[in-house]
Amino acid sequence: MTDALTVQVVTPNGIKYDHHAAFVAARTKAGEMGILPGHVNVIVPLEVDELKIRRVDDENHVDWVAVNGGILELKNDVLIIVADSAERERDIDVSRAERARIRAERALEEAEKVYDIDEVRRAKVALQRALNRINVSQH
Incomplete structure (x- = not known):
């Protein structure tokens, strides 16, 4: 050890x-x-x-x-x-991460309106990644 x-x-x-x-x-x-x-x-x-x-x-x-x-x-x-x-x-560009969060939230809203399951999943992953970057940048 x-x-x-x-x-x-x-x-x-x-x-x-x-x-x-x-x-x-x-x-x-x-x-x-x-x-x-x-x-x-x-x-x-x-x-x-x-x-x-x-x-x-x-x-x-x-x-x-x-x-x-x-x-x-x-x-x-x-x-x-x-x-x-x-x-x-x-190394995280917080303003870029915030823009990615906004894009992902909008994409999620649109995908939920038209019930596109694949787009909902993609938007949720994009949102999760953006939020993770934002969270890490705040340590």
């Missing part, structure tokens, strides 16, 4: 996060999951939500990352998250 996790968040656009951590919290399809060094190896699907990463360099230093779903793989204290998109708290 080591005293740190190596944490990487990878998207099709490259590595978005790469540090050592003492603790990581993530929301999986089965619920909230906390990971400490020495955790059993696991592969789980993630929800659209935030990652909370407590860094080893300072116990009060927490990094927040907005992740739009993906897969979390932990093997021998190396935690890799593969996601379609991810943004660190400091």
Whole structure:
């Protein structure tokens, strides 16, 4: 057992996060999951939500990352998250996220008016992603 996790968040656009951590919290399809060094190896699907990463360099230093779903793989204290998109708290363009939220809310209203189930689902996912980015930006 080591005293740190190596944490990487990878998207099709490259590595978005790469540090050592003492603790990581993530929301999986089965619920909230906390990971400490020495955790059993696991592969789980993630929800659209935030990652909370407590860094080893300072116990009060927490990094927040907005992740739009993906897969979390932990093997021998190396935690890799593969996601379609991810943004660190400091990199989120809040005004862009707010515009995305407004677009998604409007799309959801329109889709519900015409009872288009597929469009309702797409709009709900877009809204969830925008709200996740906004929430992470506020940490």
